[in-house]
Amino acid sequence: xxxxxxxxxxxxxxxxxxxxxxxxxxxxxxxxxxxxxxxxxxxxxxxxxxxxxxxxxxxxxxxxxxxxxxxxxxxxxxxxxxxxxxxxxxxxxxxxxxxxxxxxxxxxxxxxxxxxxxxxxxxxxxxxxxxxxxxxxxxxxxxxxxxxxxxxxxxxxxxxxxxxxxxxxxxxxxxxxxxxxxxxxxxxxxxxxxxxxxxxxxxxxxxxxxxxxxxxxxxxxxxxxxxxxxxxxxxxxxxxxxxxxxxxxxxxxxxxxxxxxxxxxxxxxxx
Amino acid sequence: xxxxxxxxxxxxxxxxxxxxxxxxxxxxxxxxxxxxxxxxxxxxxxxxxxxxxxxxxxxxxxxxxxxxxxxxxxxxxxxxxxxxxxxxxxxxxxxxxxxxxxxxxxxxxxxxxxxxxxxxxxxxxxxxxxxxxxxxxxxxxxxxxxxxxxxxxxxxxxxxxxxxxxxxxxxxxxxxxxxxxxxxxxxxxxxxxxxxxxxxxxxxxxxxxxxxxxxxxxxxxxxxxxxxxxxxxxxxxxxxxxxxxxxxxxxxxxxxxxxxxxxxxxxxxxxxxxxxxxxxxxxxxxxxxxxxxxxxxxxxxxxxxxxxxxxxxxxxxxxxxxxxxxxxxxxxxxxxxxxxxxxxxxxxxxxxxxxxxxxxxxxx
Numbered sequence: 001x002x003x004x005x006x007x008x009x010x011x012x013x014x015x016x017x018x019x020x021x022x023x024x025x026x027x028x029x030x031x032x033x034x035x036x037x038x039x040x041x042x043x044x045x046x047x048x049x050x051x052x053x054x055x056x057x058x059x060x061x062x063x064x065x066x067x068x069x070x071x072x073x074x075x076x077x078x079x080x081x082x083x084x085x086x087x088x089x090x091x092x093x094x095x096x097x098x099x100x101x102x103x104x105x106x107x108x109x110x111x112x113x114x115x116x117x118x119x120x121x122x123x124x125x126x127x128x129x130x131x132x133x134x135x136x137x138x139x140x141x142x143x144x145x146x147x148x149x150x151x152x153x154x155x156x157x158x159x160x161x162x163x164x165x166x167x168x169x170x171x172x173x174x175x176x177x178x179x180x181x182x183x184x185x186x187x188x189x190x191x192x193x194x195x196x197x198x199x200x201x202x203x204x205x206x207x208x209x210x211x212x213x214x215x216x217x218x219x220x221x222x223x224x225x226x227x228x229x230x231x232x233x234x235x236x237x238x239x240x241x242x243x244x245x246x247x248x249x250x251x252x253x254x255x256x257x258x259x260x261x262x263x264x265x266x267x268x269x270x271x
Numbered sequence: 272x273x274x275x276x277x278x279x280x281x282x283x284x285x286x287x288x289x290x291x292x293x294x295x296x297x298x299x300x301x302x303x304x305x306x307x308x309x310x311x312x313x314x315x316x317x318x319x320x321x322x323x324x325x326x327x328x329x330x331x332x333x334x335x336x337x338x339x340x341x342x343x344x345x346x347x348x349x350x351x352x353x354x355x356x357x358x359x360x361x362x363x364x365x366x367x368x369x370x371x372x373x374x375x376x377x378x379x380x381x382x383x384x385x386x387x388x389x390x391x392x393x394x395x396x397x398x399x400x401x402x403x404x405x406x407x408x409x410x411x412x413x414x415x416x417x418x419x420x421x422x423x424x425x426x427x428x429x430x431x432x433x434x435x436x437x438x439x440x441x442x443x444x445x446x447x448x449x450x451x452x453x454x455x456x457x458x459x460x461x462x463x464x465x466x467x468x469x470x471x472x473x474x475x476x477x478x479x480x481x482x483x484x485x486x487x488x489x490x491x492x493x494x495x496x497x498x499x500x501x502x503x504x505x506x507x508x509x510x511x512x513x514x515x516x517x518x519x520x521x522x523x524x525x526x527x528x529x530x531x532x533x534x535x536x537x538x539x540x541x542x543x544x545x546x547x548x549x550x551x552x553x554x555x556x557x558x559x560x561x562x563x564x565x566x567x568x569x570x571x572x573x574x575x576x577x578x579x580x581x582x583x584x585x586x587x588x589x590x591x592x593x594x595x596x597x598x599x600x601x602x603x604x605x606x607x608x609x610x611x612x613x614x615x616x617x618x619x620x621x622x623x624x625x626x627x628x629x630x631x632x633x634x635x
Contacts, residue, residue, distance in 0.1 A: 161356030164323050165417075169370035170344035183360040 024246075031240040038236050052240035055233070060226045061214060062244060069219040070248070072137045073200040079142040080196045081189060087143070088151035089177045093163060109145040122209055136210035137218065141200060147192045154188040155181060190256040198249055219245050272300045272457045273334040273424045275320065280329035282315050282481075289315045290481040293329070300455040302448070304472030306462055306504070312481035313461045317427050320459060321350050333424055344373075349418035350427040354434060355410045357402040363413050364398040370421050381420075388416040391450070408439045415450070426451070426458040432467065444470060465505055469493070477501045499628040502552050508587060510623070511558075511597045513551045517544060517624075526551050526624070530593015531572045536619040541631040545624075552623035552630075555600035560588050561614040562607040571616040576607045590615065 022043075030038050031052050033045040056062060090096070091103055121140055130136040158181060166176045182189065207221040217225065223245060225231070227238045275297040282290040290312040297303045305313040318324035320331055322343035330339050338346045349370075357366050364385060371381045389395045392412040402410055411431060418426055431447070432440045448471050451458050462468055468475050469489040477484040477492065477500070485497045489505075496502035502510045515528030517535070524540050526533040526549070533551065561571075574590035574597065586606055588599045590613060599615055607613050624632045 159354055159356070161352040161354050162358065164318075164321075164343075164350070164352060165356035165358070167323060167343045168321060168348070168350050170373040180358060 027239050028243060030236060031243050033236060035234055035236055038234070038239075052234070052236040055237045056226075056240045056244075059231050059233075059237075060222055062219070062222065062241065064215055065217050065219045065222040066244065066248075068134075068137075068216060069201060072134065072218055073197050075138050076141045076200045077193050077197045079138075080144045080147050081193060083143055084147040084192065085151050085155075085177060085182070085185075085189070086174070088148050088155055089173070089181060091148070092152045092155035093158075093160075094173070106145050106148055110149070118205075118209070125210055131210055132213045132216055134216070137207060137216075140206070144192075144196060147196060150192055151185065151188055154185050158184060194253060194256055197252055201245075201249055272455055274299045275425055275457060275459065276330075276332040277316070277320075278330040278332070280316070280319065280331060281327050282312070282319060282324065283327045288481060290319075293481075293483065295476060295483070295486065297457060297459060298473075300457055301473045302451050302458045302460060302471060304460045304462060304468040304475045305478060306465055306468040306472075306475055307478035307484075308463060308504075310480070311478040313463075313478050314429055315481075316478075317350075317429055317459060317461045320425070321348055321427055322346050347421075347423050348425040348427055349421040349423035350429065351411075351414045351418050351431045353430040355402070355414040355431075357410060357413055357417075359402055362399050362401055363394060363405070363416075366402070366413055367394075367398075367416050367420050370417065384420040384422070385416075388419045391419070392416050407435050408443060411435065411443055412446075415447070419450075419454070424457065426456050428458065428460040428462075430462055431460075432462070433464070440467075447471065466507060469505070475505075477504055479504075495630070496623070497630055499550060499552070499625045499630070502623060502625070502630065506554055508555050508598050508600060510552045510554050511595075512625075513553075513592075513595050513597070514548060515551060516547075517549055519544060528593065528595065531595065533572065533617060533622070534619070535622070535624065539619065539622050539624060539632045541624070541626075545626045545631065547626070549631075550625040550628070552625060553597075553617055554621060555587065555598045557618040557621040558597075558599040558601075559616040559618075560590075560599050560601050560603065560607065561616065562603075562605050562611065563614070571614050574613050574615050576609050576611045576613055579606055579609060581606070588613070 025043055026041065029043050029045055032048045032050070033040075034047055034049050034051065037045055037047070087106075091099065091106070125131060125136045125140075128135075130139075162180055162184075163176055166180050171179070202220055203218070204220045204224050207218045208224070211217055211221065214222070223241045226241060275295075277293050277295040280290060280293040281288065293312075293316060295303075305316060307313045315324055319326050322338070322341060322345075326339050330337055332338065333346065333348070358369070361369065367385045367388060368381050371384065376384075385398075386395075389398060392415060394409075394412055394416055397405060397409060397413070402413065405413065411434075414431070428447070432443055435443060444467055447460075460468075460471060462471075469492075472489055474486060475489055475492055476486045479500050484504075485492055485501045492501060492505045496505060499512065503512070513526075513528050513531060515526050515531065517540075518525050518527055523537070524535040524544060526535055528551070572592045574592040576588060576590050577596070578587075578589040580587040580589070585600050585602050588601055588607065590597055590599065592615070597615075622632070623630055
């Protein structure tokens with residue numbers, strides 16, 4: 001009876017897993033299919049080909065866009081981790097005038113939808129003359145309230161005696177943050193890193209607004225322009241360019257997966 | 272080894288005063304214990320000495336050096352924390368040596384000191400483990416080792432034993448005491464456990480509500496507590512207190528309470544006879560229980576047993592004398608049973624008299 005129930009359970013889970021993974025696998029395989037096969041639901045191409053990728057690469061500067069995207073997403077991720085953790089540390093563990101106000105302000109930022117700030121931010125970027133620069137893509141994202149609050153929440157759980165010990169050992173606050181808090185906060189740092197990286201990587205709207213030069217375009221932006229503008233010509237080529245967009249995120253996730261799941265499971269600092 | 276001086280030190284958090292006009296001199300090489308209940312300000316005083324808490328008013332000196340405004344790292348003091356404060360992601364060796372590395376001590380010297388401390392605390396086999404892989408007692412030793420390798424001017428201990436079980440606590444208490452006598456480092460030790468204070472301290476400071484109640488050798492605090500708080504705090508089980516009045520009869524002074532009359536010895540009386548309400552204090556070990564009551568006699572009270580706790584060597588007899596619940600600590604083989612009428616003889620030489628919670632007995 002128990003075995004039977006277990007078999008039922010795993011069958012159910014397998015079907016659920018399949019419904020998630022099938023579209024992705026289909027997309028991956030479709031990129032290797034010639035035009036005549038793309039319409040089928042089969043997972044394996046009968047005549048595998050790299051033509052879709054070759055066409056895509058030839059028609060638009062995807063290599064350059066990949067580098068742009070990597071540059072923008074990496075810079076933003078590092079900045080969010082470094083600046084965010086510094087802010088979070090101060091908010092969680094230092095006593096200073098205006099701390100409650102800073103907490104409230106950070107929380108307040110969360111309540112304002114991004115769409116609302118889009119136009120003022122755009123105007124600001126125009127005024128600063130940053131249109132068609134990396135600065136426009138990167139600088140508005142250097143700080144992230146969600147990330148700060150997530151890190152702050154985690155930092156609050158780290159025992160005070162560790163900070164005290166470190167101060168007695170002769171560390172300054174920045175050194176405490178980076179040599180004591182960072183190693184103990186891997187779960188939250190990974191989750192912030194993944195979310196920030198993915199968020200920046202997948203961002204289309206903002207780059208569309210502030211970048212018009214093709215050589216500065218990020219990957220999803222170029223992809224959008226390319227596909228919507230009819231540059232792709234076929235669904236296979238469109239899917240191939242989407243693949244280029246997805247693969248780096250999958251790789252990043254694979255690397256940080258262990259910490260990511262740990263963090264989702266809500267682990268804290270032990271010992 | 273240096274001495275430590277607190278001069279009119281106060282600490283306020285907003286409108287709350289945690290420590291009020293604290294004055295204290297810790298002698299060179301002394302082990303001084305700060306003891307008090309929670310909220311007494313003992314840990315705050317220690318943290319101010321460590322530099323982890325700012326001083327609102329007053330001055331702290333280590334020898335002649337004013338350290339009041341110095342950062343923790345510039346004070347040359349080392350501290351052992353209640354939950355040890357070991358870095359979980361570093362090995363024992365790294366935990367021990369980090370403070371020295373940050374101070375740019377030469378590598379050979381770090382190696383020498385780590386080996387010395389590890390040897391003294393039996394930590395050699397554990398040097399490459401992480402704190403999580405150690406038992407509570409071992410973590411405690413690492414925390415002590417980390418303080419030792421710094422070779423600081425002053426050791427600070429903040430309730431270092433309260434996370435250990437009873438057996439280990441007694442063992443570590445002996446180790447800490449032995450270590451301090453060997454190293455002769457000036458030490459300030461904070462605890463809420465008066466047994467720890469009595470057994471470890473060269474001198475004890477009893478604190479309540481951020482104020483010093485009494486400073487003295489453990490035996491002095493036990494024999495001559497200045498007030499009711501200290502009398503009740505020092506000694507286990509705690510002192511019995513009976514509210515009553517003093518009357519003069521038959522040429523002597525007599526303590527009278529509901530269900531209790533007791534002739535005060537002249538040596539235990541103040542020079543002026545107190546006229547208002549007084550409190551008589553008697554330690555449980557200063558009473559003798561006679562399991563058979565033959566009516567009240569001089570210097571004894573009649574009681575009825577409500578509970579007998581047999582601890583092996585000694586036993587605690589809880590009894591009611593009038594409306595007062597009292598406790599006598601006895602070593603007799605013959606113990607009364609619950610409900611028995613007993614006769615309890617009080618050692619008049621050891622009775623304490625309190626007026627307005629201040630001790631007025633003249634002799635100790």
